């Protein structure tokens with residue numbers, strides 16, 4: 582039988598509009614404009630609405646600028662996110678939308694780029710309101726820990742929305758990418774094959790061809806959701822087409838299948854970056870920083886093998902941008918590193934530094950350190966991850982940054 586060509590195009594929504602969210606909107610909007618046979622021309626960007634004033638040093642500052650304005654309206658007027666990504670012009674096909682449901686309406690590709698603490702609530706607002714065969718990519722760095730265990734954010738998104746979710750992570754400081762300075766990233770996208778001989782049982786969430794969504798079995802005993810096939814009218818979401826959504830001349834994408842490795846690299850490097858900031862804040866120099874990075878990378882690999890053994894590949898950590906490379910960039914210029922360093926230098930809490938210095942941007946390392954610790958404690962394995970445990974103890978005021986060498990010393 583002759584195959585009909587694709588008749589529909591993918592509509593893309595960016596769920597989030599912070600520093601990285603707005604950068605993703607920019608580069609994805611450039612790509613949809615470059616691949617008009619695959620994607621609809623407009624990219625929706627969900628904005629968590631707030632009042633902002635245009636900073637005095639902004640090129641958009643004028644006589645009226647001291648009055649607070651709605652961030653979403655300002656983005657659509659001046660094509661810039663003056664609060665979270667200042668001085669970067671967004672393509673005019675990025676449309677800011679404050680209604681999360683409306684922004685995702687009819688979208689077949691949902692790109693989640695929210696600080697991880699807001700993912701669950703965002704998903705809950707979308708349950709039953711999205712295309713049942715939509716696909717998602719999580720660009721958020723963090724993990725989801727509950728009394729049931731630990732879950733990747735891609736799993737959280739996938740299971741709450743009954744869709745497949747992959748992950749994008751890499752050595753990616755947003756402001757550099759927004760300025761179109763070269764960087765690499767890793768995208769993990771590996772939906773299970775749909776088994777056409779196994780239609781969805783009556784009453785199950787999806788209504789046509791399905792298969793298991795849950796990419797790892799990290800939460801034992803939990804019911805796996807089922808995946809609905811993308812209708813054949815849409816262009817296939819092959820690795821080739823997913824690459825077309827993200828790859829830019831300045832943003833080089835490598836596609837893999839290891840969602841767990843990509844997700845854990847992005848989450849755990851934030852704990853390592855805090856440790857690097859602590860020792861740098863003490864003025865201990867680059868050797869000390871290299872030491873905590875070495876131990877941290879080993880703990881990252883060990884964590885993956887211990888808790889995601891079914892799915893994680895060690896080579897993802899060592900060979901891809903989302904692993905060692907992200908540890909390196911985060912420990913040189915990331916917000917977690919910079920805030921941890923400032924906290925030590927000024928003798929203030931990292932939460933106070935976050936409030937004062939980040940203008941609404943969010944650290945992910947502090948909450949991840951707490952979440953990972955709570956999970957390790959539940960497994961009786963705190964001592965097996967001395968660096969992760971040291972960072973938690975320092976945040977809790979139970980240890981000092983000066984204690985790090987003793988705390989991470991190998992016990993022979």
Ligand SMILES: NC(=O)c1ccc[n+]([C@@H]2O[C@H](COP(=O)([O-])OP(=O)(O)OC[C@H]3O[C@@H](n4cnc5c(N)ncnc54)[C@H](O)[C@@H]3O)[C@@H](O)[C@H]2O)c1
Pocket residue numbers: 597598599600601602603628629630665694695696697699720721722723753754755756941942943944945
């Ligand atoms: N910024 C980077 O360089 C970078 C790079 C790669 C990955 N990431 C990851 O991407 C994710 C998002 O980071 P970001 O830099 O875009 O965000 P950000 O740090 O700029 O966070 C601020 C965003 O959170 C939103 N927000 C505040 N309160 C909210 C609420 N109650 N509900 C929903 N949203 C709310 C704000 O509106 C704003 O859009 C994080 O997990 C981060 O680790 C960031």
Ligand SMILES: O=P(O)(O)OC[C@H](O)CO
Pocket residue numbers: 722751752753754755851854907910911914915916917918944945
């Ligand atoms: O600024 P951070 O510490 O949130 O890190 C940003 C990116 O994750 C670096 O890859």
